[in-house]
Amino acid sequence: MASGIMADRLSKTFRVKVRDPGLAGAVAALVRPRYRDVPAVREVTFSIAPGEIVAFLGPNGAGKTTTLKMLTGLLYPSGGRVDVAGFIPWSGGSAFKRRIALVLGNRQQLAWDLPPEETFLLNRAIYEIPDAAYRERLDELVTLLDLSPVLDKPVRQLSLGERMKCELAAALLHRPSILFLDEPTLGLDVTAQDGIRRFLTEYRERHGATILLTSHYMQDVTALASRVLIINRGRLLYDGQLDALVARISRVKRLELVLGDGVTAEAVGRFGTVRSFRFPNAVLEVPREEAAATSARLLAALPVADLSIEDPPIEEVIRQAFAEGSAANEGASEP
Amino acid sequence: MRLRAWVKAYAALIRNAWLVDLQYRAAIGLWLLWGVTEPAIALGIWWAIAAGGPVAGYARTDFARYFFALMLVNQLTIAWDSWYLDRWIREGELNFRLARPLNPVHESIADNIAYKARSGGIILLLWLLVAAAWPAVRMPLDPARWALTAVAVLLSAAMRFFISFTTGLLAFWTTRASAIMELHGSLALFLAGRVAPLALLPPAIASLAGVLWFRGMISFPVEVLTGAIQSPAALQRGFAEQVMWLLLWFGAYRVAWSRGVRQYGAVGG
Numbered sequence: 001m002a003s004g005i006m007a008d009r010l011s012k013t014f015r016v017k018v019r020d021p022g023l024a025g026a027v028a029a030l031v032r033p034r035y036r037d038v039p040a041v042r043e044v045t046f047s048i049a050p051g052e053i054v055a056f057l058g059p060n061g062a063g064k065t066t067t068l069k070m071l072t073g074l075l076y077p078s079g080g081r082v083d084v085a086g087f088i089p090w091s092g093g094s095a096f097k098r099r100i101a102l103v104l105g106n107r108q109q110l111a112w113d114l115p116p117e118e119t120f121l122l123n124r125a126i127y128e129i130p131d132a133a134y135r136e137r138l139d140e141l142v143t144l145l146d147l148s149p150v151l152d153k154p155v156r157q158l159s160l161g162e163r164m165k166c167e168l169a170a171a172l173l174h175r176p177s178i179l180f181l182d183e184p185t186l187g188l189d190v191t192a193q194d195g196i197r198r199f200l201t202e203y204r205e206r207h208g209a210t211i212l213l214t215s216h217y218m219q220d221v222t223a224l225a226s227r228v229l230i231i232n233r234g235r236l237l238y239d240g241q242l243d244a245l246v247a248r249i250s251r252v253k254r255l256e257l258v259l260g261d262g263v264t265a266e267a268v269g270r271f272g273t274v275r276s277f278r279f280p281n282a283v284l285e286v287p288r289e290e291a292a293a294t295s296a297r298l299l300a301a302l303p304v305a306d307l308s309i310e311d312p313p314i315e316e317v318i319r320q321a322f323a324e325g326s327a328a329n330e331g332a333s334e335p
Numbered sequence: 336m337r338l339r340a341w342v343k344a345y346a347a348l349i350r351n352a353w354l355v356d357l358q359y360r361a362a363i364g365l366w367l368l369w370g371v372t373e374p375a376i377a378l379g380i381w382w383a384i385a386a387g388g389p390v391a392g393y394a395r396t397d398f399a400r401y402f403f404a405l406m407l408v409n410q411l412t413i414a415w416d417s418w419y420l421d422r423w424i425r426e427g428e429l430n431f432r433l434a435r436p437l438n439p440v441h442e443s444i445a446d447n448i449a450y451k452a453r454s455g456g457i458i459l460l461l462w463l464l465v466a467a468a469w470p471a472v473r474m475p476l477d478p479a480r481w482a483l484t485a486v487a488v489l490l491s492a493a494m495r496f497f498i499s500f501t502t503g504l505l506a507f508w509t510t511r512a513s514a515i516m517e518l519h520g521s522l523a524l525f526l527a528g529r530v531a532p533l534a535l536l537p538p539a540i541a542s543l544a545g546v547l548w549f550r551g552m553i554s555f556p557v558e559v560l561t562g563a564i565q566s567p568a569a570l571q572r573g574f575a576e577q578v579m580w581l582l583l584w585f586g587a588y589r590v591a592w593s594r595g596v597r598q599y600g601a602v603g604g
Contacts, residue, residue, distance in 0.1 A: 074433050076597050094336075094436035102434040109431040111351060113358040118351055125347035126437045128340050154358075 003085045003099070003177035003210050005048040005071060010080035012041040012066050040066045042234040043080065048212060050177075053204055055225035056214040057318060063234040064214040065182055071212070072102045072180050085178055098127060101176035105183030108167055110155045116166035117151045120173060127174035134173065141169040144199055161192030168199065181213035185220055197223045218314045232322050242314070249317045249324070253291035254310045255284040260303025271298045280305065285312075344437060348445030356453060367457060370410050377530050378402040391535050396471040397561075401532055403462055403472040404560045408553055409529070410454040412492040416443045417516040420503025425510065429599070440500065440592070447496055474560065483570065487556035490577040495552055497584040504588070507595030528554030532563075548580035 018036045019029040041063040048054050056064045069075040071082060073089030073096065082089055087096040110119045124134045142148055145165040150158055158166065164184065172179075184200075185193040197220065204211055215221060221228055221242065228245065230238040238245055255272070258280050265277040271294050272286035286294045291309050299307065311317070336344070356363055381398040384390055393401070423429040423439070432439040466473045474480075502519065506512040524530055525540065526549035533541050533554045544550045555573045558564045564573065 069430075072434055074430055075599065097434060097436040100434070102431065104427075104430055107427050107430055111355060113355050114351065118354060122347045122351055123435075125340075125343045126435055128336070128343075 003050040004052075004083075005046075005085075005178065005210065005212065006081075006083040007047070007067070007071065008045050008081040009043045010041060010045070010067065010070060010082060011039070011043055011078050012063075012070060012075060013078045014038045014040055039234050041070070041077075041231075044231065044234075044236045045080075046229055046236065046239050048210060050210050051204070051208045052227065053200075053211040053213075053225045055221040055228045056212060056231065057216070057221060057228050058214075058231040059216070059322065062231045064231055067231070068102075068180050068182055068212070068214060072100060073097075074102075098174060099176055100178045100180060101171040101174070102180045103167055103171045103182065103184055105164070105181075105186035108155075108163065109170055110163065110166055112156050113154055115152045115154055116147075116158075116170065119155075119166075119170050123170055123173050129174055133175075137173055137175060138169075141172060144202055145169055145195075159192075161188045161195070164188060164192070164196060165199075168196070172203070175207065177207075177209055179209055179211045179213075181211065183214055183216075185215065185217055193217065193219065194223075200224060218318065222314055230318065230321055237324075238321060245321065246311050246314070246317050247288070249320050250312050251288050252285045252312060253288050254312055255286060255291070255295060255298070256308045256310055257282045257284060257298075257304055258306035260305055263302050263304075267302060268298075271301075344441065345445050345448070348442055349449045352446050352449035353453070356449070363453075367410075367454060370413075370454065370458070371406060371461070373529065374402040374406045374409070381531070393532060393535065398532075399469075399471040400474070400561045401557060401563075403465070404474070404557045405529065405553060407455065407458050407462060408488060408491070408556045408560065410458045411451050411488050412495050412553065412556070414447060414492075414496045414499035415450075416447070416496065416499040417503035418513055419443065419446075420500060421506040421512045424503075424506040424512075424595075424599070433596070433599075440588075443500060444496065447492070451492065475562065480559070480562065484556060484560040487559045487574065487577065490574070490581055491552055491556050494548065494577065494581040494584055497581070497588045498548070498552075501584060501588045501591050504591040504595050507591075507598050523549055523552060526550075527552040528557060532558075534563075548576075548584070551577040551580055 014037070015035050016038050017029065018034050019025050044063075044067060056067070058064050066075065070077045071084055071089060073092060076090050084092075085096070085099045087099070089096060110116055111122075120138060123129070124131075129137070142151070145168065147165060147169060150162045150166065155163060155166065168184070179200075181200075185196050188196065200211060200213075201224065203209060211224075213220065213224065226241055226243075228238065228240070228242050229236060230245075254275065257268070259268070259282055260280075263279075265274055265282070268274055268277065268282050268284055272284045275283040275285050277283075284298075295307060295309060298304065378398055381390070381393070381402075382395055385393065385395045385398060388394075389397070420443075423432065429439065432442065462472065498519070499516065502516045503512055505515060509515075525536065526533075526544040526547065528544075528550070533544055533550060536544070544554070551573070555564075555577065559570070559573070564570055
């Protein structure tokens, strides 16, 4: 595999010290420590083709970051196999690390007290980037990320969004073929989030990089990745196209209406379930397969200024996917 | 990596360390003051005690030379890495360092070189100024002795670095790594010769310092510099001990690092 990712029954179990509350508990833990095995990732299997962009979705503590850390060689798995760009990450050494980039949204590599350019120069030395290539890549990143106003300011004076852009630049100077991004838009405002997303799309188009990102912002997913991996409680619940997930999970479509004069909620309610009604706007939910027919009947029966058929918001679909996944898991463990 | 690449990487790391230093001039001034104050206080006390005549063969001027030599040797060999590592490991700052194609130990070594070149240089300057006015603290200009001192200081610096780095690695297993290092520091206060020359310690304690690595940390290089050790046999023994303890601590570092990295992750970040 040139720059693909393969995980086969990947598992990680943490051994956690358990302690009863109170002083007695603390003493007991000291004298006779007890441990409990906490499975963080359970037999996760997937593969990502070179150049693909995939989003890893899941609530906090689902196992996203743990999986990412195993794929980048930071953590040793408890079981299973991994192949990233032809390497086993935790024994791939320098050759492997030169092929990848890891950007952690909440941990930065930029030297806090120095301008970002000093970190770039450090990475030039560490990754042994030739001078000409360094200049060319830095120019490209400065243009794409609009970094010229911040290059010579100490990092501590930059905004969160500016810092994240500089983090990305520092992580991409060695031109990695696989990018692992953990919550790259965490805490950013809408404009900054949008800037990061546009950059990632552009970067992938230019250099064909494989990108695996975790996020809990749905906009990241809808804007960047067509394929999603959904993980909850360490288990992979879904691997596939976002559209297919929406079709599978949500059996309804939404008709968003702008109504003509005198139409009441009751009148609209005859055609489906009213999700919201604030005249002249109304949102109606109807079974997915009847959406077209219902729309036609509604247009014929009521004065309607505008009508559009939409999928339910992706957040709702995902929430439903998690709920169904947990229910399925519980069902399996309690026959 | 080839040699050229190593030189470039170290140059870049040292450059960044110095640039950060420039941002924290006041803090560095305070650390230096601390480095000067401790031996100065010890000297003041022994100066008063030795008023009536030499103590265990140490006259007032011997104490002056001893503590000035200690000031320099300590700044050139001290290592703070356990505190940094403890933070890197507990707060997840080790993550991006592990993802880079450079073992984090090199960043720490480069930091030490930067720190020692800067602090050692300032202390040396300070010493020259004091020596111009006060003959008691002048050292003989004997090239052979300075060369031996350089080797002893280098071995001590390497050993103290691996002691500190390895103790910091304990943070992979315990949240008390810094406390362990503090305990070690307190022992070293006496056993390494920071409050008094080892010759003045009660024999039982002095022999403990000789059995463990403490003598090689500070006392031995100081004694080489002041000329307290003259016989080739004593020099040979001192260097042999330094080399042995350096190798042992280096081995401990290798074991702790490879096991710790495997174990890493149980503490979030």
